Amino acid sequence: MSNKIYPIGIQNFEKLRKGGFFYVDKTALIYRMVKTGSYYFLSRPRRFGKSLMISTLEAYFQGKKELFEGLAMEKLEKDWIQYPILHLDLNIEKYDKPESLDKILNDNLMYWESMYGTRPSETSFSLRFAGIIRRAYEQTGQRVAILVDEYDKPMLQAIGNEELQKSFRDTLKPFYGVLKTMDGSIQFAILTGVTKFGKVSVFSDLNNLIDISMDEQYVALCGITELEIYDNFEEDLQELADKQKMSFEEAAHELKVCYDGYHFVEDSIGIYNPFSLLNTFYKMKFGSYWFETGTPTYLVELLKRSHYNLEQMTHVETSAEVLNSIYGDEEPIPVIFQSGYLTIKSYDEEFELYRLGFPNKEVEEGFVKFLMPYYTRYNKLEAPFEIQKFVREIRAGKIDAFFHRLRSFFADTPYELIRDLELHYQNVLFIVFKLVGFYVKAEYHTSEGRVDLVLQTDKFIYVMEFKLDGTAEEALHQINEKHYALPFEADGRQLFKIGVNFSVETRNIEKWIVE
Template sequence: MIQKYPVGIQDFEKLRSENFLYVDKTEFIYKMADIGGYYFLSRPRRFGKSLFISTLECLFLAKKELFKGLYIEDKWNWEQSNPIIRMSFSNIGHKYLGLKDAIDKRLDEIAEEYNLSLVAPSIDQKFKELIQKLSAKRGKVVVLIDEYDKPIIDYLGENPDKAIENRDIMKVFYSILKDADPHLKLVFITGVSKFSRVSIFSDLNNLDDITIDSRFAGCCGITEEELADNFVEELKTLDKQEIKRWYNGYTWDSSTSVYNPFSLLNFFRKKTFQNYWFETGTPTFLIKLAEKTQLYDFSEVEIGANALAAYDIQKLELIPLMFQTGYLTIKSYSPMSDVYILGYPNNEVKKSYIEVLMAAYSQSDLGYGVVYVDKIRQLLEKGEIERLEGILNTIFKSLPYELWQKENEHFYHAIIHLTFSLLGVYIQSEVQTSDGRMDALIRLKDFVYCIEFKLDESAEKAIQQIKDKGYLVPFSAENKKLVAIGINFSREKKKVEEVKWEVIKA
């Protein structure tokens, strides 16, 4: 039987009643719903946050028939239901109504659903009134807030004043929640990012942030175990390792690794390895911020725990934002120093982000870099190293002249790094050894290449560094030709001046 993949479906009732595939997340639901309380969860877009909220809604409305066969079915009191206040800031119309009016309208809509009328003059007091009246009429209230940060993200970069204005409106709106505690069963708030969390929820100091809580690390996304249990037939004919390389790798506790559900379901539907999640929308402010801060190497980024969770609309920090929006993930964590190592989660994100960044750095059309990278791959597969210099200089010749007037060493390193990082998406590529960090290591069927780049020095010096550091020694048993390549770039001539290579004996 062919499975129905719920691509883009965020409604739990629709998904279950129409027999779409559902990866059971109700164990996580049960952990928080049974206890109640106030929770905040940050996850990237398209990771199942809205479906998680929809599942909570159906649970508290006691729609038992939808939970048949799921973990929570025999653990929940289906005789009890709770009134729901559900708001999604992605579809309340804040852009054309204004945030205050959009919130006001949504509160009135919810009140009407429960045959209530609200008279309070401000959105915070109307929110409070709705909670109190629902509680008196139907019992303790469940508040579900989806995409809380959308009114801020929509204006980052282009209109920061509007983002700040919306942040302040939301702070007032949420300020009543703490004192409403006697009337509340559960508050669950999701968003893409955590910036402004302190200021927006400053009055809600009992909010439990479960973003990097190991108990909920697998609540969104698809784990390796869930993949094996739910896609048995698909995995019989498809390359599991390649699927993992492209779509796995996200983790919020440095232990539980999950697949991007949107990309994975699209892949199973189309059977083609390509960019699915990334193409649904990359915030342009992230790329502009990367250019502004001159950051381009995200393979191994160190950041302290406090910095990872610190956000200020008026002083945006690129690395925390890239982590929260899903372009970087946790690779490791040192409890002693409280430092995280971040990196790209998988091939899909790495390839797509590098392509966008290359286009931004070179002021060219998206995808131009892939053409040259593929030519480099073909040359290296054939061992035609003598043609490498020409291809590299073609890349630099295609760049607008004015870029060379304002950029220098940093610009050269950025283009070279991004080119060979993109090459590493298609082939085995490593850049770390016990003796230090090499510029590029490329492993092909018949060759292992180690490449070192120099600026205004010499290709011979680059080759000597490879030999002195023994970069190729660990690969001597692979029965391949080991080749050291030195590349020297001339700052004055603005071109690759010299490419030399040497076969290294094992």
């Protein structure tokens, strides 16, 4: 049995080291960062170790050599200089009105001013910040290290409220701009967050930051690589396999399917979600640990407001410019990618295009389950039971029961969705069949207002065609005319061909025919 103390929820490096918690050594990368540049930005999903990395940097700039005993940094660093540090953590406030940001900035500035003093002429946040940096350098003789954690929390919480978001941008833009104007007094600065608000936002004047979010040399700075698992957790993985009555190879494969798959750079190694990984070893069972710790409501708001076709999420193609920026809040893909719900699956070098997809099973299943209450009448407590009933009906060959249940998912379609009913019907079908597909084999395709679907169980194969304001007869005819069922006709399982029509007038499934 492993004797590791897993640092679940531990974000303070000193507490982790003094408390005997296990640490996967990232200090060689941190050493490279502080020695090869001065200004950085890093975007990573929540619960990926950004706060622990900031805390590690803080311990390094405090000169606390004893905390790095036995780590790569101990051998790499020879000087161990103590620098003045300004650590700003924006993760501790709820940003629902302009003064909520003002309060946290003022509280931090007053604390720093109690150490380094103030001047009456410094009346704005940016003037006060600049004055503190200047005096900290003058009083200590060492340039300042500035560490900003979750810099984007105010803007994320204000997505959908343009007036509030503009207020936060107007406050933070000159505040962060101090990092450029006070360069002579600054040794090192890093901003971390989930997203990068580009163009019209806080970064427009801050062009001296090196963005390492999609930099291959720092891809493993946060998160765990497969090599790190085998170097650090081989005993834990064997114990997990024993507990789950699996072979070592089966447990390693399941771990990869559930939690690996994050690619922040094209053609790079996969990164495992560290929060889910540690929880799996702590509890010795697989679970949706990362997804259960947060509710990405801002993502759903973006998807619905931009009338996004959810099926496109499984094969998005986009450019590096889009992935690296957020233009206001009208485009959902950069936010979804940077938040960790989509990741790079492949890269077309000729056209410089990235294909995105869900990183792993935990994210895919968790995200689609989370979407269901926002697009159907069922809440998050009812949703799993409804999907369970769908799966049982499909496995039992109860086609009519299945479609009667599917009808209930379209009942009481909200009025605001009527104007985009075609998209709504496609999104509901995508959610239902995506969730069903975690238990039976499913292939789902959409184009020009119609859906074709194949579901396979151990006994049955269903080939379905959905029409919008056509007829069920036309849908069935299309299955036969286009030979959709041909690949399965030699199969020993019972084959059903099903034509379905969705009516705009009734806003529901009007008829289905089975052959």
